[in-house]
Amino acid sequence: MIFNPEYEAMDGEARKRLQFARLKNLAEKLYAGVAFYRKRMDERGIQPRHIRSLKDIEGLPFTTKDDLRETFPYGLLACPRSSIEEIHLSSGTTGIPVVDAYTHRDIETWGEAMARTLAAAGCTRDDTVQNCYGYGLFTGGPGAHYGARVLGANVLPMSSGNTARQLQVMRHFGTTMLTCTPSYALFMAEEAREAGIDLRSLPLNKGCFGAEPWSENMRREIEAQYAMRAYDIYGLTEIIGPGVAFECEAQDGLHINEDLFYPEIIDPDTGAALPEGEKGELVFTTLTKEGTPLLRYRTRDITFLRRDPCPCGRTTVKMHRLFGRTDDMLIIRGVNVFPSQIEHALIEVEGTEPHYLILVDRGASHLDAVELQVEVNKNFFSDETKDMEGLRNRIEGVMKSKLGISIKVKLVEPKTIERSIGKSKRVVDRRAL
Ligand code: DLL
Numbered sequence: 001m002i003f004n005p006e007y008e009a010m011d012g013e014a015r016k017r018l019q020f021a022r023l024k025n026l027a028e029k030l031y032a033g034v035a036f037y038r039k040r041m042d043e044r045g046i047q048p049r050h051i052r053s054l055k056d057i058e059g060l061p062f063t064t065k066d067d068l069r070e071t072f073p074y075g076l077l078a079c080p081r082s083s084i085e086e087i088h089l090s091s092g093t094t095g096i097p098v099v100d101a102y103t104h105r106d107i108e109t110w111g112e113a114m115a116r117t118l119a120a121a122g123c124t125r126d127d128t129v130q131n132c133y134g135y136g137l138f139t140g141g142p143g144a145h146y147g148a149r150v151l152g153a154n155v156l157p158m159s160s161g162n163t164a165r166q167l168q169v170m171r172h173f174g175t176t177m178l179t180c181t182p183s184y185a186l187f188m189a190e191e192a193r194e195a196g197i198d199l200r201s202l203p204l205n206k207g208c209f210g211a212e213p214w215s216e217n218m219r220r221e222i223e224a225q226y227a228m229r230a231y232d233i234y235g236l237t238e239i240i241g242p243g244v245a246f247e248c249e250a251q252d253g254l255h256i257n258e259d260l261f262y263p264e265i266i267d268p269d270t271g272a273a274l275p276e277g278e279k280g281e282l283v284f285t286t287l288t289k290e291g292t293p294l295l296r297y298r299t300r301d302i303t304f305l306r307r308d309p310c311p312c313g314r315t316t317v318k319m320h321r322l323f324g325r326t327d328d329m330l331i332i333r334g335v336n337v338f339p340s341q342i343e344h345a346l347i348e349v350e351g352t353e354p355h356y357l358i359l360v361d362r363g364a365s366h367l368d369a370v371e372l373q374v375e376v377n378k379n380f381f382s383d384e385t386k387d388m389e390g391l392r393n394r395i396e397g398v399m400k401s402k403l404g405i406s407i408k409v410k411l412v413e414p415k416t417i418e419r420s421i422g423k424s425k426r427v428v429d430r431r432a433l
Helices: 012-033 035-043 054-059 065-070 104-120 140-151 163-172 182-194 216-226 339-347 385-403
Strands: 084-089 099-103 128-131 154-157 177-180 206-210 229-236 241-247 254-256 261-266 280-286 297-303 330-332 335-337 352-362 368-376 408-412 427-429
Touching (some): 012 035, 012 054, 012 280, 084 104, 099 104, 104 140, 104 241, 128 140, 140 241, 163 182, 177 182, 182 216, 206 216, 216 229, 229 254, 330 352, 335 339, 339 352, 339 385, 368 385, 385 408
Parallel strands (some): 128 177, 177 206, 206 229, 352 427, 368 408
Antiparallel strands (some): 229 241, 241 254, 261 280, 280 297, 330 335
């Protein structure tokens, strides 16, 4: 079902006019109200009055993750502090704080964007949505929650984890729709099998999965294990959270809510705009946001855009499922982690060398497992098991507190991790996605 045909099935030219009006309005607001953007535009000698067509967006400055870091926490706020109703942060809780501050209207926009997302997967007010995205600072839980409420569906605000309880609730309340990360969906299926629960016989028949990379193979597995249809959904904290783009019943590319978020594809090396259909870095401008609107935000996600007509009737541009990222950010059980964060944490632990290797795997349990191999300083290296155990525990503790995820540490002898000339390979990602 198309939740909002007025915008989702809008005539292409009319949409362009709307996007242009919104872009101009945004540029004026940012120039007048956000010192950071005023300075950036002045440096480029561009002012809002110079924007005469949508194409002129290419003259406007980009915003990067570094800019967000430098202006943390309120430097990009475009409204009075008192207008903020809710704040969310990216799931990588240390090192790269990314803030999204929402006004009342932003929360309404988010609810609308997610209502479109859930409706495209077949959700109606008659559905019972079991929402197992994390609730809290992460945008997944609240985003799906607001969308389900706008649709008038019944939402079970489970958050992630406590799988036995999830399975119990699923059966007691006749869940018909599941929202969680794809890896958690597979993990739950595994637990269900072990507990002798036949998921295929339950009323559950659809789900929206995202927040991490996954593949057609994983889709097929989820669909088979639950006897459901599994849809890919995409979003990021900086832009609004989930609700930026979503699959429809065609399961062939993700429709971008482009009346709200204006997409561009650029060459990640030069920043030049690429023609539609070419693969590059995805960039978004938030067209209606009030709290922390962003101009040409570089997502570092790699995809391409396509405008061929979709049988569902939506006229919005589609993005291909993500191919990867331009940086080395890892997504471990939904948490964003940069290898550099691991390195920084490691420096604090006496007795270690800055030589390490991160091995990521997704084993039979379908949950990401990380092993960090760390070289021990030669003066510290000891044959005493208890000394080495103590060091290993210290590193695991530091990683848990700094990154918010559990990492298994393996200590290795001095000089055993391969040295490299040029770009070092710190990560071995064995997840077969
Ligand atoms: O992951 C928002 C979200 C929540 C999306 C629930 C979908 C469902 P962040 O934690 O800020 O926000 O992480 C954003 O996750 O730049 C992508 O690299 C990655 N990502 C998100 N959705 C997908 C997807 C949420 N469907 C970062 N496929 C993004 C692949 C995804 N990667």
